[in-house]
Amino acid sequence: MQIKPFTDTPIKYLEYDGRPSADVKELGLSTDDYLRMYRELVFARAVDDRCYILVRQGRSGFFAQIAGQEASQIGSALPLRAQDWMYGDHRSQGSLMIKGLKASEWFAHQLGRMLDPSQGRLMPHGPGRRDLNMPPPSSTVGNQITEAVGTAMAQHIKKSDGITICYFGDGATSEGDFHVGMNFAAVYNSPVILFCQNNQYAISVKLEEQTHTKTIAEKAKAYGMEGFLVDGNDLLAVYAVTKHCADKARAGRGPSLIESYTYRYGPHSSADDDTRYRPKGELEMWRTQRDPIMRFRNFLASQKLWDEKKEEALLVDVKAEVAKALAEAEASPVPEMMTVLDHTYAAYTPQLEWERKELAAELGV
Amino acid sequence: MATVEVEKKTTLSTMVQAVRSAMIDEMTLDPNVVTLGEDIGPRGGVFLVTEGLIDKFGKDRVIDTPLAELGIIGAAVGMAMFGLRPVAEIQFIDFLFPGFDMLVSEAAKMRYRSAGQFYCPMVVRSPYGGGVRGGGYHSQSPEAYFVATPGLKVVAPSNPYDAKGLLISSIRDDDPVVFMEPKKIYRFQKQEIPNGAYEVPLGKAAIAREGKHVSLITFGAMVQLALDAAEKLKPQGVDVEVLDLRTLQPYDCDAIMTTVAKTGHVVLLQEAPRIGGFMGEIAAYIAETGIEYLEGPIVRVGGWDTPFPYALEKAYMPNVERVTRAIKKTLNF
Numbered sequence: 075m076q077i078k079p080f081t082d083t084p085i086k087y088l089e090y091d092g093r094p095s096a097d098v099k100e101l102g103l104s105t106d107d108y109l110r111m112y113r114e115l116v117f118a119r120a121v122d123d124r125c126y127i128l129v130r131q132g133r134s135g136f137f138a139q140i141a142g143q144e145a146s147q148i149g150s151a152l153p154l155r156a157q158d159w160m161y162g163d164h165r166s167q168g169s170l171m172i173k174g175l176k177a178s179e180w181f182a183h184q185l186g187r188m189l190d191p192s193q194g195r196l197m198p199h200g201p202g203r204r205d206l207n208m209p210p211p212s213s214t215v216g217n218q219i220t221e222a223v224g225t226a227m228a229q230h231i232k233k234s235d236g237i238t239i240c241y242f243g244d245g246a247t248s249e250g251d252f253h254v255g256m257n258f259a260a261v262y263n264s265p266v267i268l269f270c271q272n273n274q275y276a277i278s279v280k281l282e283e284q285t286h287t288k289t290i291a292e293k294a295k296a297y298g299m300e301g302f303l304v305d306g307n308d309l310l311a312v313y314a315v316t317k318h319c320a321d322k323a324r325a326g327r328g329p330s331l332i333e334s335y336t337y338r339y340g341p342h343s344s345a346d347d348d349t350r351y352r353p354k355g356e357l358e359m360w361r362t363q364r365d366p367i368m369r370f371r372n373f374l375a376s377q378k379l380w381d382e383k384k385e386e387a388l389l390v391d392v393k394a395e396v397a398k399a400l401a402e403a404e405a406s407p408v409p410e411m412m413t414v415l416d417h418t419y420a421a422y423t424p425q426l427e428w429e430r431k432e433l434a435a436e437l438g439v
Numbered sequence: 440m441a442t443v444e445v446e447k448k449t450t451l452s453t454m455v456q457a458v459r460s461a462m463i464d465e466m467t468l469d470p471n472v473v474t475l476g477e478d479i480g481p482r483g484g485v486f487l488v489t490e491g492l493i494d495k496f497g498k499d500r501v502i503d504t505p506l507a508e509l510g511i512i513g514a515a516v517g518m519a520m521f522g523l524r525p526v527a528e529i530q531f532i533d534f535l536f537p538g539f540d541m542l543v544s545e546a547a548k549m550r551y552r553s554a555g556q557f558y559c560p561m562v563v564r565s566p567y568g569g570g571v572r573g574g575g576y577h578s579q580s581p582e583a584y585f586v587a588t589p590g591l592k593v594v595a596p597s598n599p600y601d602a603k604g605l606l607i608s609s610i611r612d613d614d615p616v617v618f619m620e621p622k623k624i625y626r627f628q629k630q631e632i633p634n635g636a637y638e639v640p641l642g643k644a645a646i647a648r649e650g651k652h653v654s655l656i657t658f659g660a661m662v663q664l665a666l667d668a669a670e671k672l673k674p675q676g677v678d679v680e681v682l683d684l685r686t687l688q689p690y691d692c693d694a695i696m697t698t699v700a701k702t703g704h705v706v707l708l709q710e711a712p713r714i715g716g717f718m719g720e721i722a723a724y725i726a727e728t729g730i731e732y733l734e735g736p737i738v739r740v741g742g743w744d745t746p747f748p749y750a751l752e753k754a755y756m757p758n759v760e761r762v763t764r765a766i767k768k769t770l771n772f
Binding site: 192193196201202209212219220225227250251254255258417418419420424 | 473505507509510513514516519521541549550554558612642692
């Protein structure tokens with residue numbers, strides 16, 4: 075299938091019931107690839123469920139679920155390479171884990187332990203890892219967009235063969251950061267993919283109250299950029315479109331905007347009450363008819379690659395891996411109180427030196 | 440007869456030329472140094488600081504940007520994390536605010552929030568300050584916002600020699616630096632400055648004039664005003680010491696305490712409004728740490744607590760009269 079920008083309906087490879095609606099063989103994915111993809115979907119959902127319980131138990135203070143958006147996150151992260159940069163947002167842990175963040179690190183991030191690559195310095199939105207070229211997400215909506223474009227500009231300047239992907243939600247497209255970032259990306263023909271996970275709500279505000287365009291993808295036209303609308307609950311479609319844009323960026327043919335049309339099952343965060351704004355029946359419809367994991371499982375079954383027995387074995391395996399990751403996180407120590415002053419600057423300033431003495435006296439260390 | 444070429448070791452330079460010289464030297468020495476901003480390419484910047492740089496270093500390293508300060512600072516953050524050393528020019532510091540979020544939420548906090556994994560070795564250069572008939576949006580001195588943001592360094596030179604050396608140190612520094620260039624004195628004086636790169640260390644103040652009766656502490660364009668006030672008082676037997684802070688964050692506590700201990704009288708001079716101003720921090724530091732040296736009140740001189748005016752600029756800007764009055768106030772206590 076030729077991947078085309080500005081389609082009226084989302085690009086898809088699978089029907090809602092999992093039957094292929096396009097030639098999936100052209101994607102060049104092996105059976106092993108399919109099985110790995112499915113495992114990643116199931117694993118991401120399991121981590122998500124576990125984190126939700128941690129919050130309910132009062133062991134973690136905040137959590138933004140990805141449930142419902144697994145295909146969008148995993149499908150878009152799989153085409154990336156080690157040298158590529160990834161800018162996540164507050165709801166992108168599925169992508170971060172594909173890039174290499176360990177589940178144990180993610181749990182440690184939830185719990186504020188030293189195994190967290192950010193060492194407990196961030197509300198649990200997502201930690202960064204320098205060795206994975208993955209800066210820590212910001213809480214200020216949209217800030218990562220111009221940064222990602224700057225990194226892509228640097229990749230071009232240094233003739234790196236890496237590209238950059240940047241995640242943000244539908245709400246972020248109302249921020250100035252989106253428009254400035256789109257413009258810079260297009261003007262400099264930067265090797266960047268601006269990946270919008272349109273889950274249709276910015277906390278409580280629905281997309282039609284957020285913007286007056288029919289789609290987000292079409293906004294790319296105004297910047298002289300290609301915009302792709304993809305079914306974000308179709309793993310293969312997200313993979314195909316992102317790979318297309320990644321190849322394009324790598325070949326020096328510039329940036330792309332991808333609108334991944336999806337739906338979140340959870341509230342905006344553990345501090346939100348989504349029953350106040352979702353129409354009755356909407357969530358149930360998405361859960362039962364458009365679930366990305368069920369859709370891919372049905373696809374595997376239609377290819378005779380999956381059955382109940384395999385499913386049961388996988389769930390046991392994933393459950394054990396999640397439990398192991400959480401145990402590792404819990405075994406990790408909480409940060410030492412004295413480290414609160416570290417990493418403000420490359421070296422301690424004279425003022426921070428006094429504060430270190432003051433805090434040491436206060437703590438009696 | 441063959442002519443002998445004597446290699447000149449210094450060049451007579453204005454501050455604009457000194458800043459340009461720093462840019463050329465660092466861009467020559469370090470291929471990771473790039474500069475980006477509005478009109479900095481063929482136009483050479485509105486103050487001509489980047490004149491000729493695009494011919495020397497090309498479009499990849501001297502980047503004319505779309506008109507969006509958010510994009511300039513945001514892109515610089517992304518470049519810096521990747522490993523470049525971007526120098527972003529904001530045409531007037533009054534125009535920085537669309538990019539303020541990227542500076543205070545991102546550049547300043549990246550090292551902390553990543554536990555030291557990511558950091559932003561970048562400089563935001565920008566002309567600041569009044570006395571140029573620029574009105575409210577070409578004259579402000581907003582250092583207090585930046586100084587109050589942990590993670591940022593703030594530098595403001597007062598002369599061409601320091602401007603070059605401090606900018607080179609700022610570019611080489613691994614933390615984000617707001618480099619405030621006093622545009623009123625961009626072409627006020629010429630100094631012989633060394634050819635080739637040299638550093639003036641960050642965090643170190645300099646005595647601009649030695650004296651024994653009162654410490655007049657200031658920075659940037661106000662250093663010249665302080666020196667003028669000191670000369671004015673000399674015939675009256677008042678010997679003023681002028682301390683040029685040069686770096687505002689982190690400020691040089693030792694130099695401040697040394698001069699305070701020496702004179703026992705302090706006047707603090709800035710262009711910005713006094714409420715919540717940077718000199719309030721210096722006053723608090725002196726009061727907390729050196730109260731035993733003081734023989735009179737710490738007196739601040741600043742702009743009024745109003746927006747910066749246009750036609751009434753003379754009524755707003757600190758002047759020799761206001762500074763001398765403040766000095767007498769503390770000396771006659």
